[in-house]
Amino acid sequence: MLFNSFEFLIFLPVVFILYWFVFQRNLKWQNFLLLIASYVFYGWWDWRFLSLIVFSSIIDYSCGLRISKTKVPSKRKAWLMVSMLVNLGFLGVFKYFNFFSESLAEAFSSLGYELNALTLNVILPVGISFYTFQTMSYTIDVYREKLSPTKDAVAFFAFVSFFPQLVAGPIERATNLLPQFYKKRKFSYPQASDGMRQILWGLFKKVVVADNCAIIVNQIFESPGDFNSSALVIGAVFFAFQIYGDFSGYSDIAIGTARLFGFNLMQNFAFPYFSRDIAEFWRRWHISLSTWFRDYVYIPLGGSRGGTKMKVRNTFIIFLVSGFWHGANWTFLVWGFLNALYFLPLLLMKKNRVNTNVVAENRFFINPKELLQVGITFILTILAWVFFRATSIENALIYIRDIFTGTLFSAPGIDLKPFIFILLLLVVEWFHRDKKHGLMIENLKITPVRWGFYVFLFCVILFFGAQSQTFIYFQF
Incomplete structure (x- = not known):
């Protein structure tokens, strides 16, 4: 469902009225309404892909509980990897499989070997890059002990599928959005x-x-x-x-x-x-994605703490990954590479925070x-x-x-x-x-x-x- 569509013009007031005038006194029912409304909102495009959101929610909800129940580092990491592999696996199959298959075939062809590319006839689910990153932030933060795992399945499922930002962000952190589902909400004019x-x-x-x-x-x-x-x-x-x-x-x-x-x-x-400058631009453009990569990729790699080589390496990694996140095409990697080149002089001269x-x-x-x-x-x-x-x-x-x-x-x-x-x-x-x-x-x-x-x-x-x-x- 599009925000600028007639369907949404009807959908929003209906949900708003039910939310504030029918279920106002019951937080759990408000959350349940948001969950159902979010599934209707997403399913309006293609109901079959609701199964991906539901499955991803089940996996991350379960992994969060499992991570918190054990103090054994290897087991905690194993459950985190389950979450990561499922979410990134969905992205890999639906978004990147054909790209890698076709690129491999082209590489062999340039060497004189003909290789038929194996491709999948699949539709890219709307917003999959957004909600997978959002739900991954939950399990990562639980693993890092920055967030206590929730036992409220309705609140968690509503957090993952929250319809206003489900298909194109902002990519919310679990530490910010999930606690808001626990608190009683009063209408504020x-x-x-x-x-x-x-x-x-x-x-x-x-x-x-x-x-x-x-x-x-x-x-x-x-x-x-x-x-x-x-x-x-x-x-x-x-x-x-x-x-x-x-x-x-x-x-x-x-x-x-x-x-x-x-x-x-x-x-x-x-x-x-x-x-x-470009550093300021990236602090102001798609902030939720930029900070996600900063906190979950750039800083774990060492960020700007190491020597010059590490700084250069991490800068290129973060921008190339950001480019590749946007789409399975070499043009996005070049876009990321160019932004890394723009950013690099500021970083090396320590002017990226001016x-x-x-x-x-x-x-x-x-x-x-x-x-x-x-x-x-x-x-x-x-x-x-x-x-x-x-x-x-x-x-x-x-x-x-x-x-x-x-x-x-x-x-x-x-x-x-x-x-x-x-x-x-x-x-x-x-x-x-x-x-x-x-x-x-x-x-x-x-x-x-x-x-x-x-x-x-x-x-x-x-x-x-x-x-x-x-x-x-x-x-x-």
Whole structure:
């Protein structure tokens, strides 16, 4: 079920009414309702894949209990490995099996040996990369004794399948989200109203910014040879805002929806295109995934504690793994490799933690130095996004090559309307770059102005929302 669908427009109020008006006094029934609602939400796409979520939940719930019941290190590690192998096994079969099989066949073919690739005719389950990482965080934290295992199966199953963030995050830690299922929740009007504002802003970013950009981006990337250099540049810029509007828009809707039910999810985006270097960008982009890899991969490998070789090795590992998490294609590995190259000089010069504050802090206007830093970071990010969007490394290289031709300053010959929506996005988020989301204007004292902007945004969504496009991160 899509957030921007008619079905969800009916689904959400029904669940909300049952949750607060029928089961308000009984926490267990509220959790059970969320569990059933989450299964309906996911099963609306394809009910057969519910079995994967249920099975994964059973395995991790059981492994968590088993880990806590023994003090023998080898047995504790064995139960952890069961959890890891099941979850990563699902990812391997559904997401990566065909990639490795075809890559192996191509490798043998290049050596003069013909090898038929064994492929599986399977559909990639929506959100499998998100909920497997979320449930793995539970068993890992239980193993590390950072979290006590739960004996409340309903709460745990609801945590794994919580519908607002089930298919595209944020990837919640068990230490943050699971305890919220234990506590009695009371309706909070300020929390719910802020959730509605975040949902409205998320819909604007998705339906207006991302989907309008997608129309142009799809045309250009499907046949880049038909467009001149200036159009290719604009196509790359539009994709940068398409993926940002699409993914951060989903996160805003997810976080806002969770707040309607009394839950607080982690911030997943913190205005990343206002970053002054790549290190800051990755502290602000897909925060739940970046911190997941930091805590469960980078730090266990040694992080930045070792010598230069270890730092370089760990940096490349973390970015390559992050790239591969996004999809079974060499283009994602190149995207990760490029970001590692961008990040490496900052790490080696110990400047990766320089820009930890908000750009132009306590000022409205950005100074020339910061503007240059933001501009360079954005250009580097766009260059990497070309590989992320392209269907192959060869196509990405051709795309970048064709940018630098004699037509760079020619008229692009494409619809530039999305620039208007991008400008509105940037202006609103610039004013609120130190907030949790772009529409935190509850402190605006002039009520008619505040509500007027809500109505304006709603009308923009209604009249300028493009034809619905599938959320990009559903494929991951």
